[in-house]
Amino acid sequence: MSKPKDYSWMTKDKLMTYTFIALVILTVITAALWSVVTTPSGWNLGLTLGINAIIAVGLAVGIDVLLYKVTVDSPLNIMSAAVFGLIVTDCYTLGVPFMRTAELLPLEAPQSFLYVALMSVIGIVIFKKIAGISGRKYVNPAAAAKLVVMIPFINTLLIAIDHLKSSALGVPSLSGPIGMTTPIAGNGLAGFGTYVIGCFANPGITTPAITTNNLLQVMFLDKFHSWPGGASTIAVIVVGIAFFAVARRYVKWRITVSYLVAAAIMALLLSFAYGDADFTLRLLFTLFIGSSIFLAFFMATDPATTPITYLGQAIFGVGLAILTVLMQTYMQFFGASFIALIIMNLTSPALDKIGKLKPTTETKEPKLPKAKSFAPEKVKEYQCIRCGVCMRVCCHKLSPILIKKAFDKMDFDTLSKLNADYCTGCGHCSYVCPSRIDLKGSVLRAKAMLRQQ
Numbered sequence: 431m432s433k434p435k436d437y438s439w440m441t442k443d444k445l446m447t448y449t450f451i452a453l454v455i456l457t458v459i460t461a462a463l464w465s466v467v468t469t470p471s472g473w474n475l476g477l478t479l480g481i482n483a484i485i486a487v488g489l490a491v492g493i494d495v496l497l498y499k500v501t502v503d504s505p506l507n508i509m510s511a512a513v514f515g516l517i518v519t520d521c522y523t524l525g526v527p528f529m530r531t532a533e534l535l536p537l538e539a540p541q542s543f544l545y546v547a548l549m550s551v552i553g554i555v556i557f558k559k560i561a562g563i564s565g566r567k568y569v570n571p572a573a574a575a576k577l578v579v580m581i582p583f584i585n586t587l588l589i590a591i592d593h594l595k596s597s598a599l600g601v602p603s604l605s606g607p608i609g610m611t612t613p614i615a616g617n618g619l620a621g622f623g624t625y626v627i628g629c630f631a632n633p634g635i636t637t638p639a640i641t642t643n644n645l646l647q648v649m650f651l652d653k654f655h656s657w658p659g660g661a662s663t664i665a666v667i668v669v670g671i672a673f674f675a676v677a678r679r680y681v682k683w684r685i686t687v688s689y690l691v692a693a694a695i696m697a698l699l700l701s702f703a704y705g706d707a708d709f710t711l712r713l714l715f716t717l718f719i720g721s722s723i724f725l726a727f728f729m730a731t732d733p734a735t736t737p738i739t740y741l742g743q744a745i746f747g748v749g750l751a752i753l754t755v756l757m758q759t760y761m762q763f764f765g766a767s768f769i770a771l772i773i774m775n776l777t778s779p780a781l782d783k784i785g786k787l788k789p790t791t792e793t794k795e796p797k798l799p800k801a802k803s804f805a806p807e808k809v810k811e812y813q814c815i816r817c818g819v820c821m822r823v824c825c826h827k828l829s830p831i832l833i834k835k836a837f838d839k840m841d842f843d844t845l846s847k848l849n850a851d852y853c854t855g856c857g858h859c860s861y862v863c864p865s866r867i868d869l870k871g872s873v874l875r876a877k878a879m880l881r882q883q
């Protein structure tokens with residue numbers, strides 16, 4: 431019997447399992463909060479969310495298993511499919527805001543079941559499986575699937591001019607001064623605070639008071655409309671930070687930080703430019719609306735579709751914040767962050783080139799994560815998840831994953847530019863890789879090939 435092998439304790443499956451647990455906690459918290467609401471169509475809002483989750487996860491996992499059985503190219507990734515299903519559930523807008531209208535994406539059951547099912551199927555087949563087989567996923571599958579299912583609602587949601595015209599929907603504009611009771615031109619609302627509290631507070635309270643306490647409760651504790659994953663800001667922050675702490679080496683938390691900092695700066699600048707009566711309203715709304723806070727922690731950090739370098743991640747977060755705030759302000763589409771995410775995902779290949787470490791012949795020993803022994807039959811290789819950790823532990827500051835890709839394509843010029851010949855075979859890259867890719871073997875073979883050249 432062969433001996434067990436030592437690797438870092440983190441595997442791709444573990445990372446997916448932790449993500450899944452975090453998302454389950456958030457979904458359960460929201461379902462519990464929303465269980466006090468019955469929508470006009472007679473469905474309990476918490477139960478609607480629970481059924482949405484079962485539909486989305488069940489379809490995603492079922493399709494993953496089916497494709498694994500009937501095709502040769504589709505690997506089995508049950509945990510990854512389950513995570514995808516929960517992201518779909520948690521970014522599908524639910525609720526009963528006062529501007530409820532048939533023109534908007536259906537916000538209630540039973541229609542929501544159909545749209546969540548469509549998002550799950552489209553996302554897993556087109557944006558996860560087909561994109562994965564082609565070698566790389568370019569856009570966040572849940573965000574892209576949401577965009578596809580929103581196409582029938584393009585007039586009221588996606589086209590700025592139509593959205594702006596539809597002030598009858600009760601969607602106020604952020605492109606002017608706002609305050610708790612500052613009247614909103616052409617909208618008829620007594621103030622942006624009236625909109626925020628009226629739209630996000632418990633719809634069981636017929637006329638919630640427009641007070642700072644109610645605003646804080648809605649923004650921090652319990653929003654009853656919007657993306658379910660972000661219903662409780664406090665829950666997202668606590669669960670998100672706990673998840674980041676456990677998987678800190680493997681999660682791109684720098685995107686979350688740069689997004690939140692840049693979004694806060696944008697909100698303050700707009701507040702100043704428009705002369706808001708009180709800057710905190712715009713700041714709280716920009717940072718803690720469900721689509722922003724959930725996206726910042728659990729969608730913008732998707733490793734497969736975001737930049738691999740630290741600097742690339744910081745620029746990605748800033749770009750995402752700027753686009754999100756601009757769309758919220760000038761399109762009146764407050765859940766537009768997922769479109770900003772798709773746009774920024776498309777910049778990832780360019781951002782990957784920014785901030786790469788400069789290879790060196792000097793040796794610098796990195797701090798490695800804890801080791802764990804794995805029986806050889808338990809060491810299963812997966813597709814690269816683009817966490818970038820192999821690039822951070824190389825004692826010669828090489829980019830092992832980029833060298834492997836260039837080697838697979840027999841691209842000598844790139845191999846030479848990436849200084850593959852500096853590799854001394856320490857094996858740190860293979861040790862830390864959660865996908866268990868034999869990076870050391872590829873880099874050493876690339877080095878030998880360069881020497882022969």
Ligand code: SF4
Pocket residue numbers: 823824825826827828830852853854855856857858859860869870873
């Ligand atoms: S094996 Fe080579 S590429 Fe991998 S970490 Fe060590 S020196 Fe870097």
Ligand code: SF4
Pocket residue numbers: 813814815816817818819820821831862863864865866867869
């Ligand atoms: S090859 Fe590198 S970037 Fe890809 S999963 Fe492994 S450690 Fe992460």
